[in-house]
Amino acid sequence: xxxxxxxxxxxxxxxxxxxxxxxxxxxxxxxxxxxxxxxxxxxxxxxxxxxxxxxxxxxxxxxxxxxxxxxxxxxxxxxxxxxxxxxxxxxxxxxxxxxxxxxxxxxxxxxx
Amino acid sequence: xxxxxxxxxxxxxxxxxxxxxxxxxxxxxxxxxxxxxxxxxxxxxxxxxxxxxxxxxxxxxxxxxxxxxxxxxxxxxxxxxxxxxxxxxxxxxxxxxxxxxxxxxxxxxxxxxxx
Numbered sequence: 465x466x467x468x469x470x471x472x473x474x475x476x477x478x479x480x481x482x483x484x485x486x487x488x489x490x491x492x493x494x495x496x497x498x499x500x501x502x503x504x505x506x507x508x509x510x511x512x513x514x515x516x517x518x519x520x521x522x523x524x525x526x527x528x529x530x531x532x533x534x535x536x537x538x539x540x541x542x543x544x545x546x547x548x549x550x551x552x553x554x555x556x557x558x559x560x561x562x563x564x565x566x567x568x569x570x571x572x573x574x575x576x
Numbered sequence: 577x578x579x580x581x582x583x584x585x586x587x588x589x590x591x592x593x594x595x596x597x598x599x600x601x602x603x604x605x606x607x608x609x610x611x612x613x614x615x616x617x618x619x620x621x622x623x624x625x626x627x628x629x630x631x632x633x634x635x636x637x638x639x640x641x642x643x644x645x646x647x648x649x650x651x652x653x654x655x656x657x658x659x660x661x662x663x664x665x666x667x668x669x670x671x672x673x674x675x676x677x678x679x680x681x682x683x684x685x686x687x688x689x690x691x
Contacts, residue, residue, distance in 0.1 A: 507667050507682030508579075508619070551619075563632060564609065564669075564680060566619035 468552045473571040476546075482539040484570050486552030489533040490493045495556045497528060498564065499537045501548040507549065508566070511537065578602045580683035582668050588689045594656040598685045600649055601670030608651045609680065610636075610643055611667040617666070625651065658690045 469487040472531070476482040488497065498513040512519055512526045520528045525538040539546055551569040581600040589595055601608050610622040623633040625641040633643060640659070645651045655662055664688045669680040 502619075507669070507684055508680075510679030511680070513679070563621055563624050566611075566622060568618055 468554055468567055469554050470550075470567065470570045471529055472568065474571065475528045475573050475575055476539075476542045478544060478576050479541055482537075482542040482546065482572055484537040484550050484552075484572065485534065486537070488552070488554045491532050491554050492556070495505070495554045497526065497532075497535050498553045498555050499524070499526065500551045500553065500564075500566075501546075502551070503545075503548040511550075513555075526570075542572075544574050544576060546572065547574045548572060550576070578672050578681075579680050580668055582666075582683035582686050584686055585684065586687045586689075588659075588691065589658055590691050591659055592657045593690075594654065595658045595662075595688060595690075596655075597666050597668075597688070599651040599653070599668030599683060601651065601668070602681055603649070605670035605672050605681070606648070607671040607680075608645060609669040609671075610651070610653050611669065612664045613667060613685075614664045622653070622666075642660045655688075658688075660690045663688055663690050 496513050496515050499511040500508040502508045512521055512524050514526045514528050528535045549569040549571050551562055551566050555564055577617045583598045584598050604625050608625040611619050612622055622636040624631050628645040640655055642654045665685040667682050667685045669682040671680045
């Protein structure tokens with residue numbers, strides 16, 4: 465699995481957009497970018513995933529650069545409940561590459 | 577609301593005792609993952625099943641850990657004998673499909689303390 469690099473922590477003001485970066489320079493053509501988050505004491509929660517196009521759902525937007533070497537997760541209007549550790553994961557499909565390997569993530573602290 | 581169910585939620589035991597953690601995946605899901613989380617190591621993948629067959633258990637200490645899926649509605653993770661270093665939160669997750677692209681659903685975890 466390709467490795468990812470994320471900043472260990474970030475702050476964001478409540479109501480503002482939170483932009484969480486992720487570098488995955490060794491990603492291969494059939495690997496997807498996934499984002500999960502883990503709120504304290506809970507299991508990880510899926511947010512969004514993409515291959516090469518930008519994606520948006522009710523929780524967030526995912527912007528993937530054209531060369532696919534980095535991506536940004538955008539929470540458009542962060543709330544206090546968005547305080548969590550956010551994990552960027554590169555995941556292949558099929559067989560053993562289907563497994564989800566978590567790194568250390570980014571601790572996002574949303575400030576009132 | 578479909579969810580992954582894990583039992584027990586909390587377990588305190590003494591070193592040397594056998595511990596069994598159970599996971600009920602979401603109905604219709606055919607992939608099951610076991611993870612362990614500690615402050616020092618973060619989230620570690622222990623084992624991974626698809627259609628009840630183990631695909632990868634390379635992250636699991638083989639001498640004391642075992643993972644099985646006796647049927648499609650139950651996955652178990654057993655530690656025998658348990659040691660203090662096994663203290664952690666153990667998460668189970670399930671998903672759908674072969675080579676599926678999509679989300680994994682995580683349970684709320686089983687917090688194990690080995691004294």
